Amino acid sequence: MRLAFILGEIGGGLRRNLSMVVSVILVTFVSLTFVGAAGMLQLQINQMKGFWYDKVQVAIFLCSDGSTATGCASGPVTAEQKDNLQKLLESDNVKQYVNDFQFESQDEAFKHFKEQFSNSPIVDSVTADQLPSSFRINLKDPQKYQIISETFSSQPGVESVTDQRQLLEKLFSAMNAASLVAVTIAGVMIVCAILLIATTIRLSAYSRRRETGIMRLVGASKTVIQLPFVLEGVIAAVIGAVLASATLWAVAHFFLGEVLAKQYPQTAFISAGQTLILAPALIALGVLLAGVSSLLTLRRYLKV
Structure with a gap:
């Protein structure tokens, strides 16, 4: 009964704030794509070092x-x-x-x-x-x-x-600089994602203040009241992280594997499979961002 109630609250919250949820998905997708791009560059640098340093003359x-x-x-x-x-x-x-x-x-x-x-x-x-x-x-x-x-x-x-x-070394330095730029942009986008998630959760809590008030009166626990709001942000962030992971895989498979690998056959490019090791980290980062920002917002705007 409690699980069904929580799932129902999550579904209702996602429907009521659909536009904000889509915004959270998109901003999380963009920010984590930049984070993943920086990770891909580091994988590529390590791959090229291992390949070329053995052939260096x-x-x-x-x-x-x-x-x-x-x-x-x-x-x-x-x-x-x-x-x-x-x-x-x-x-x-x-x-x-x-x-x-x-x-x-x-x-x-x-x-x-x-x-x-x-x-x-x-x-x-x-x-x-x-x-x-x-x-x-x-x-x-x-x-x-x-x-x-x-x-x-x-x-x-x-x-x-x-x-x-x-x-x-000059080439690797340039790639490291590009990686640093990607991380910087990702940092800015992550801040935007945190603010947007917080705003979404705040609006969702405000729109359901009557329901949460009744739940307090009937003795619902703090976890039961807050969990649907937290999970709404987490679900949106996870979707964004999955989209970011899929984008990185597509770039590695179609651009690096199909285009650059054929144009530069003597260069060791990372495979699409190698980018998949970034997916768990991106999803975990998305969950962490959404969970922390949601909990901090609920402590201020949803007194239980």
Whole structure:
């Protein structure tokens, strides 16, 4: 009997304040979508770090005709200098840090350049002799880059030593910044959701003040009186959280999986299944927001 009464009160409250309930659903949906987007970005960053850090290379660029570096004052790298650099890479002092390495000639560098910039007009203005040859090194521990840099930067015939990990860090920093923006927007939207839920509960309590007054007189407990109001907000918030979770799944499945994954096959994107781990957290956050804001509102506007 008590359960049927509570369910009836919830249904009546949802019908009376339908427009406000829809507003709560929408604002919760938007705010939790931003929260989930920030979570997706962090998942993507971790995925890319795990994927790319295993493939990251240190490039030792050799002097070419157009090199202006101080170490290239004597001209392009000679065959003897290149052999000395290879012997140094194979020496015991350096080999302990190196997993493997390969030499990339100017022609090979030009071929890779044309593949990477095939859709850019710049490809027509670059020739093979403008690109430096290089040694591409895979380190056992990418953190040991500084040792390789110090060893080879001052060697004859070396133009520069570049750590590709530094380029990735810039990308990850930009993604972290985007994640922070999403969290900030989500914070603003969550405040809006809390205020809107509180307003909805207040209006619902005001519209049913006669019924709650009668319930007090007949001895209904505080829980029985307040529970329908709390559950109204929780139900609306849960619906918003489910919609947010479904949106994140759709973005991961259709945009990341169907569009970006085909355009950038060498990039490790998160799967739609991975976004589902965010759903319980979003639903729990929605329940927490609705429950806390409802209880605080009822303590002030529904004295029992």
